[in-house]
Amino acid sequence: xxxxxxxxxxxxxxxxxxxxxxxxxxxxxxxxxxxxxxxxxxxxxxxxxxxxxxxxxxxxxxxxxxxxxxxxxxxxxxxxxxxxxxxxxxxxxxxxxxxxxxxxxxxxxxxxxxxx
Amino acid sequence: xxxxxxxxxxxxxxxxxxxxxxxxxxxxxxxxxxxxxxxxxxxxxxxxxxxxxxxxxxxxxxxxxxxxxxxxxxxxxxxxxxxxxxxxxxxxxxxxxxxxxxxxxxxxxxxxxxxxxxxxxxxxxxxxxxxxxxxxxxxxxxxxxxxxxxxxxxxxxxxxxxxxxxxxxxxxxxxxxxxxxxxxxxxxxxxxxxxxxxxxxxxxxxxxxxxxxxxxxxxxxxxxxxxxxxxxxxxxxxxxxxxxxxxxxxxxxxxxxxxxxxxxxxxxxxxxxxxxxxxxxxxxxxxxxxxxxxxxxxxxxxxxxxxxxxxxxxxxxxxxxxxxxxxxxxxxxxxxxx
Numbered sequence: 001x002x003x004x005x006x007x008x009x010x011x012x013x014x015x016x017x018x019x020x021x022x023x024x025x026x027x028x029x030x031x032x033x034x035x036x037x038x039x040x041x042x043x044x045x046x047x048x049x050x051x052x053x054x055x056x057x058x059x060x061x062x063x064x065x066x067x068x069x070x071x072x073x074x075x076x077x078x079x080x081x082x083x084x085x086x087x088x089x090x091x092x093x094x095x096x097x098x099x100x101x102x103x104x105x106x107x108x109x110x111x112x113x114x115x116x
Numbered sequence: 117x118x119x120x121x122x123x124x125x126x127x128x129x130x131x132x133x134x135x136x137x138x139x140x141x142x143x144x145x146x147x148x149x150x151x152x153x154x155x156x157x158x159x160x161x162x163x164x165x166x167x168x169x170x171x172x173x174x175x176x177x178x179x180x181x182x183x184x185x186x187x188x189x190x191x192x193x194x195x196x197x198x199x200x201x202x203x204x205x206x207x208x209x210x211x212x213x214x215x216x217x218x219x220x221x222x223x224x225x226x227x228x229x230x231x232x233x234x235x236x237x238x239x240x241x242x243x244x245x246x247x248x249x250x251x252x253x254x255x256x257x258x259x260x261x262x263x264x265x266x267x268x269x270x271x272x273x274x275x276x277x278x279x280x281x282x283x284x285x286x287x288x289x290x291x292x293x294x295x296x297x298x299x300x301x302x303x304x305x306x307x308x309x310x311x312x313x314x315x316x317x318x319x320x321x322x323x324x325x326x327x328x329x330x331x332x333x334x335x336x337x338x339x340x341x342x343x344x345x346x347x348x349x350x351x352x353x354x355x356x357x358x359x360x361x362x363x364x365x366x367x368x369x370x371x372x373x374x375x376x377x378x379x380x381x382x383x384x385x386x387x388x389x390x391x392x393x394x395x396x397x398x399x400x401x402x403x404x405x406x407x408x409x410x411x412x413x414x415x416x417x418x419x420x421x422x423x424x425x426x427x428x429x430x431x432x433x434x435x436x437x438x439x440x441x442x443x444x445x446x447x448x449x450x451x452x453x454x
Contacts, residue, residue: 057445088180089158
């Protein structure tokens with residue numbers, strides 16, 4: 001699944017509705033002039049990360065998700081979704097994560113603030 | 117000889133009993149995922165669905181507990197005992213130009229480059245086929261296992277393979293290479309391998325970043341660029357990082373290229389200066405990514421980046437390119453060694 005977005009003020013951008021993201025899945029959100037983001041829903045909780053693997057040019061939204069870990073479909077490198085931590089080779093660079101802002105069942109992030 | 121079949125495809129290939137499934141697949145011209153060939157990078161993960169394999173290293177760092185739980189193995193560490201059916205994802209795009217071959221080669225010349233890096237030239241009966249930037253696996257008599265080294269010269273019909281090898285303190289392999297191997301002694305070369313090779317069809321400017329014996333593949337790329345690949349006003353900036361002034365090398369070889377100090381700039385730097393060495397070093401200091409950061413001549417938005425060096429350096433450059441300059445994956449080329 002993927003979505004394209006939209007309205008931006010002070011670095012805050014709307015990504016999708018909470019209901020757009022299936023439980024245990026990731027939704028790729030394409031943004032103008034910047035690599036896409038991934039919105040994940042794990043046990044009802046929303047997480048936002050970069051969508052592109054830090055090792056190769058693969059979309060993590062196409063990867064398998066299990067126990068809060070997303071696995072890259074290219075080389076099976078893996079990241080902890082909540083922290084972005086690279087936990088399996090060949091990935092060694094951590095994934096950028098963003099603090100989701102939930103308002104009226106919609107997901108926003110501030111692109112200027114990554115949550116380390 | 118075993119037959120390896122890739123599940124859900126009509127692809128199969130022969131694999132000798134002393135060959136890894138990865139290398140046999142590459143020899144057959146397949147575009148299999150890999151980088152290091154020695155069990156460390158974790159790029160060549162695959163599954164053996166049927167058959168039986170011998171595993172070279174059970175504790176290869178490229179395989180996490182999570183991978184093991186999922187039944188994955190590393191194709192570079194598995195030799196087939198019988199016919200196998202495997203599950204592996206083939207990479208998009210075309211494979212490298214030359215499939216790896218095993219050849220015998222004789223030592224024909226050695227040249228000291230620095231206090232601990234020496235160039236070894238070998239000659240094989242057949243031509244040396246590779247693309248600048250690639251590496252080969254060297255099997256030296258008396259040394260257990262193989263070592264990966266990048267070629268520093270250009271491919272040639274004469275069969276000359278040049279490697280720049282850094283002496284590893286207390287390293288068994290380099291001790292034999294440096295102290296025991298004599299002219300005309302024979303070794304085995306298996307190659308070429310590696311995906312961080314020179315893209316001669318790109319018209320972008322080029323940035324080479326090297327540290328230690330990573331000089332070799334970057335020098336090969338600079339030579340290839342000068343020899344055949346140069347386009348329009350394409351520039352090449354060559355960064356070389358060493359710990360101390362005595363580690364700095366490469367300039368004399370780059371000076372031989374007609375573009376030197378014109379379209380080709382050499383930017384060396386040292387990271388450790390003490391009271392003694394600061395007397396002799398007038399150049400740039402700092403880690404190579406810091407030096408790049410302070411150097412005006414790099415166009416991050418439109419250059420190809422080639423990196424070869426110690427893992428810590430490679431990682432720092434990657435972070436710098438990706439985080440600070442948002443350089444996309446497909447313009448950064450490196451093969452990781454550990």
